[in-house]
Amino acid sequence: MSYSRWQAQGNVYLLTAEPGLTAARVLRDVGDADGILEVVSSGQDWAEILIWNPDGSTAELSGNGTRIAARWLAERTGAESVRIRVGPREVVARMLPDGLVEQDMGEVAVYERERVAGLDVTSVSVGNPHAVVVGDPDDIQLIGPLLETHPRFPNRTNVQVARVDGPGRVTARVWERGAGETASSGTSAVAVAAATHPEGGEVVVTFPGGDLTVRLEGRRAFLTGPAERV
Numbered sequence: 256m257s258y259s260r261w262q263a264q265g266n267v268y269l270l271t272a273e274p275g276l277t278a279a280r281v282l283r284d285v286g287d288a289d290g291i292l293e294v295v296s297s298g299q300d301w302a303e304i305l306i307w308n309p310d311g312s313t314a315e316l317s318g319n320g321t322r323i324a325a326r327w328l329a330e331r332t333g334a335e336s337v338r339i340r341v342g343p344r345e346v347v348a349r350m351l352p353d354g355l356v357e358q359d360m361g362e363v364a365v366y367e368r369e370r371v372a373g374l375d376v377t378s379v380s381v382g383n384p385h386a387v388v389v390g391d392p393d394d395i396q397l398i399g400p401l402l403e404t405h406p407r408f409p410n411r412t413n414v415q416v417a418r419v420d421g422p423g424r425v426t427a428r429v430w431e432r433g434a435g436e437t438a439s440s441g442t443s444a445v446a447v448a449a450a451t452h453p454e455g456g457e458v459v460v461t462f463p464g465g466d467l468t469v470r471l472e473g474r475r476a477f478l479t480g481p482a483e484r485v
Contacts, residue, residue, distance in 0.1 A: 256284070258291070261327070263319035263482045265438025265464025268292050270327055278311030285309045289437045292320050294327075300334040302327075304341055308433030314341075316382035318441015318467075318478050321346045322356045326482040344382045354483055360442070360476045363449045371407045374398065377450040381476070384412040384432075385446035392416045392428040399430025413440065417447045417460075425451055426461045438464030445469050445476045 256276070258269040269285065272294040281291055291307040304324050306314040314320070321339040325348035328337045339346045347359040364380040371386070379385040386402045399414045417427040429443040430436050439462035448458035448469035455471035470477040 256280070258284070259327070260288070260485050261292075261323040261482060262485045263323050263439070263441070264462060264467060264480055266319040266440060267485070268320055268323050270294065270323060272297070276305070276307060278307075281307045281309070282311050289431070289434050290314070290317070290320065292324055294324065297328060299332050300328070300336065301338040301340065304339060306341060308431075309435075310433045312433045314383060314433070316341050316344050316346075316442055318346075318358065318360060318381075318443075318445060319439065319480070319482070320441075322348060322358055322441060322478070322480060323482045325356055325358070326350070326354075327484075330484075341382075351479070354481045355479055356482055357477060357479045358441070360445055360478050362474045363445060363471075363476045364474070365449050365453065372401055372405055374402070376402065376407075378412075379446040379450050381442040381445045381449075383442055384408065384410065385415060385443060386412045387415045387417060387446055387450040389419065389451065390416050392418055392426055395428040395430055395436055399436060403430060403432055413443060413446070415440075415443045415447050417451060419451050420461075423452070423456060423458050424461075425458060428463065438462060439467060441467060441478050441480065444480075445478055449476065 270292040293305040366378040414430040444460040444467040467480040
């Protein structure tokens with residue numbers, strides 16, 4: 256099985272257009288990547304993908320992963336707008352200048368803050384689960400694994416520790432379910448923006464891998480960032 260290697264703000268994925276991956280094969284092939292994108296089927300302006308975590312599990316959604324798949328398809332067919340399907344979720348992506356891609360991530364649900372493991376946690380659904388803690392991002396190595404496998408989240412959760420630097424500016428680190436800490440995460444950027452800016456608007460989320468821009472319009476989120484073959 257052949258792969259191309261892609262990155263989105265330091266989030267590295269292998270992409271294959273040869274369907275038929277298994278968890279055992281993922282465990283063997285993933286190497287130092289943050290996951291594998293398996294293109295199950297595709298057309299001129301759409302593709303259906305599976306997102307594999309390094310531990311052999313699959314993810315309901317990935318903002319960076321779907322953006323990579325969108326850029327891959329656009330380069331292959333010349334389409335300026337594409338649809339990427341992951342299970343029941345569909346992300347519409349529009350190619351912008353300078354290698355940027357804007358994605359309509361759909362509706363986001365933000366739940367009431369609650370106390371979990373002695374921490375104030377805001378749960379957010381972006382088609383996949385997130386637990387956002389406002390604090391020192393450098394605490395991610397402690398807080399991430401603690402919350403990912405906490406009984407409050409029986410199916411495990413992605414975890415973000417975020418610091419609000421000012422209106423529309425947040426610094427965060429992320430612990431991804433099934434992958435551990437990664438340099439950035441698209442759905443995590445959306446979750447952090449929605450949890451820290453309930454008034455909406457544009458929010459720039461800075462991860463170790465770089466900035467992602469989230470625009471919140473009501474309950475809907477739009478995510479903009481780069482994706483490139485490496």
